Each structure stands twice: as C-alpha cells, then as structure tokens.
Amino acid sequence: MADAPETLDALQARHRKEQRDLVSRITQKKKQASKKTRKGVNDECERLERELKERQARELVLHNGDTPDEAPALSEEEHEAYEGNAGQVNEAAKAVEALSIASATPEQPAPEQNGSRKKPNRAKARLARRAAEQDALVAQAKEEAANMPDLREQERTRMEQHFGKYGVEVKEIRPDGHCLYAAVADQMETRGLGLKPRIQVKIQEGEKLPDYKRVRYAAADLIESNPDDFVGFMEEPLGVYLQKIRETGEWGGHMELMALAKSYGVKINVLHSDGRVDKIEPGADVQDKDAKEIWLGYYRHSHGLGEHYNSLRKVS
Numbered sequence: 001m002a003d004a005p006e007t008l009d010a011l012q013a014r015h016r017k018e019q020r021d022l023v024s025r026i027t028q029k030k031k032q033a034s035k036k037t038r039k040g041v042n043d044e045c046e047r048l049e050r051e052l053k054e055r056q057a058r059e060l061v062l063h064n065g066d067t068p069d070e071a072p073a074l075s076e077e078e079h080e081a082y083e084g085n086a087g088q089v090n091e092a093a094k095a096v097e098a099l100s101i102a103s104a105t106p107e108q109p110a111p112e113q114n115g116s117r118k119k120p121n122r123a124k125a126r127l128a129r130r131a132a133e134q135d136a137l138v139a140q141a142k143e144e145a146a147n148m149p150d151l152r153e154q155e156r157t158r159m160e161q162h163f164g165k166y167g168v169e170v171k172e173i174r175p176d177g178h179c180l181y182a183a184v185a186d187q188m189e190t191r192g193l194g195l196k197p198r199i200q201v202k203i204q205e206g207e208k209l210p211d212y213k214r215v216r217y218a219a220a221d222l223i224e225s226n227p228d229d230f231v232g233f234m235e236e237p238l239g240v241y242l243q244k245i246r247e248t249g250e251w252g253g254h255m256e257l258m259a260l261a262k263s264y265g266v267k268i269n270v271l272h273s274d275g276r277v278d279k280i281e282p283g284a285d286v287q288d289k290d291a292k293e294i295w296l297g298y299y300r301h302s303h304g305l306g307e308h309y310n311s312l313r314k315v316s
Contacts, residue, residue, distance in 0.1 A: 177249030185211035187294035
C-alpha cells in the first residue's frame with residue numbers, strides 16, 4: 001500500500017524540525033571552528049542553509065498541486081516572505097557571534113479598492129504565519145546557543161589540569177592527518193631517543209624523509225614484519241593498509257601506536273582529558289626498567305578535523 005500523502009501540517013512540522021536541527025548543527029560547527037577552518041565552516045554553513053531553503057520552498061510549492069516540471073517559481077511577494085523566514089535560520093547560527101535578529105515587520109492590511117478588499121494571498125499568509133512561528137524557534141535556538149557548552153575549551157582546560165601531575169606541557173602539532181606520527185617524532189627527538197627503529201625501514205638509500213614520514217615507515221614496516229599480530233584488526237588487505245600508512249595522510253590510531261611502541265622499544269602513554277592514561281607497552285622483549293617513555297595527548301573536540309594527538313613534552 002502506498003504511503004498517505006503528507007498533509008500541510010505535517011509538512012510544516014517537518015520543515016520546522018529541519019530548521020531547528022540545522023540551527024543546532026550550524027551553531028555547534030561555528031563554535032568549534034578555529035581561525036584556520038572558520039572560512040571553510042562558514043562556506044559550508046551557507047551552503048547548508050541555501051540547500052534547505054531551496055528544498056523546502058520547492059516542497060511547499062509542490063504540495064499545492066504542481067508537478068516538478070510544472071511547478072512555477074515563487075512570486076516576488078512569496079519569495080520575499082520565504083526569504084524572511086529562512087533567513088531566521090542563518091540569524092540563529094550567528095547568535096554565537098552576538099549578532100542581533102531583526103524582528104519581522106507586521107503585514108499591513110491591503111487597501112480597499114472600489115469598496116472591496118483584495119482577495120488574500122493564501123500562500124503569502126501561510127508563509128507569514130510560518131515566519132511568526134519561526135520567531136519563537138529563533139529565540140529558543142538563541143537561548144540554547146548561549147547555554148551550549150564549549151566542548152573545545154572544556155577539553156583544553158581539563159587536559160591542562162592533568163599536565164602538572166605528570167610534569168608535562170603541550171607542544172601543539174599541526175592537525176593535518178599526520179598528527180600521531182608527528183607527535184611521536186617530536187617525543188623521540190626531544191627526549192634524545194632518535195628515530196632509528198629496531199628493524200630496518202624500507203626506504204631507498206639516500207632518500208630524505210620528513211620526521212613524521214620516517215615514523216610512518218617505522219609503523220608500516222613493523223606491521224608488515226608481524227602481520228599475524230595486526231591483520232585481524234584490518235578491514236582491508238594488508239598491502240592496501242600499508243600503502244596508506246606509508247604514502248598517504250591516513251590518520252593513525254591505537255594499532256599504529258602498538259606498532260611504534262614495539263618498533264622503537266618505548267612505552268607510549270596517551271593522556272585523555274578525563275585523566276585516563278592509555279599505556280602501550282613495547283613488548284615482552286623489552287624489560288620494564290629499560291623501556292623509555294613518551295607522552296601524547298589525545299583530543300576529541302579541540303581541532304576541526306576531529307580526533308587529534310599533541311606531543312606532551314617533559315617540563316625542564
């Protein structure tokens with residue numbers, strides 16, 4: 001049995017929910033944007049607003065009985081009314097930047113002509129009613145944005161509270177997909193451990209690689225030399241996985257940290273904002289008393305790309 005057609009009330013309710021969801025999504029994106037990512041985030045938010053506005057306007061016209069090929073463009077008055085309504089979504093997203101929201105101008109009654117009133121424009125009245133309802137949603141979204149926790153700042157504050165306990169300070173690593181490897185390279189070099197792994201790295205003689213890439217090769221070679229310890233955790237062929245580690249900006253995770261701990265014979269401590277420390281051991285062939293330690297900080301909210309690792313240097 002075919003689904004029943006969507007009623008006008010249901011269509012309007014769905015549109016309001018989509019707009020509320022977009023307000024929340026845009027607000028969170030803009031609060032988490034850094035100086036480097038802000039332009040890209042703003043462009044993405046404008047695209048999301050534009051796409052939602054165009055789709056909802058199209059759905060509203062089609063609901064009146066037009067087919068996709070026959071649906072006329074909105075009249076100038078309808079377009080202006082809809083623009084005023086959809087513009088409220090963008091204003092709510094900008095609430096985090098303390099911009100004011102222009103209030104809607106009440107519609108003036110049409111003047112009488114020859115003793116009779118103009119026939120009311122039902123589409124315009126319907127859009128104006130939705131705009132009035134949107135005012136309440138904007139006010140609610142603005143209040144929610146003001147009360148929304150700043151996850152980025154909370155995470156940084158909590159991390160800093162744990163630094164003193166372990167005698168470390170943060171060294172910011174560029175969030176470019178190589179952060180895990182660059183953070184390990186920084187730790188190995190600043191602690192005087194060097195980047196020479198315990199097994200031969202497969203690079204051509206005389207080839208010069210940046211430090212983070214030397215660490216990538218060390219992780220890949222260890223995994224390639226001990227495939228039985230790792231292939232069970234892979235969702236793709238071993239060769240493809242190794243190529244991504246060596247030659248791309250694919251993010252590293254726990255499996256690569258395990259490989260690096262064994263390759264360099266070090267204990268890797270990963271500090272989380274809740275105070276938890278993941279300890280990744282170098283393997284049974286390295287005695288605890290002989291194992292050197294390096295420290296990384298794990299962040300979930302502080303960088304635009306998502307999960308991120310920083311180097312935690314010992315305080316001198």
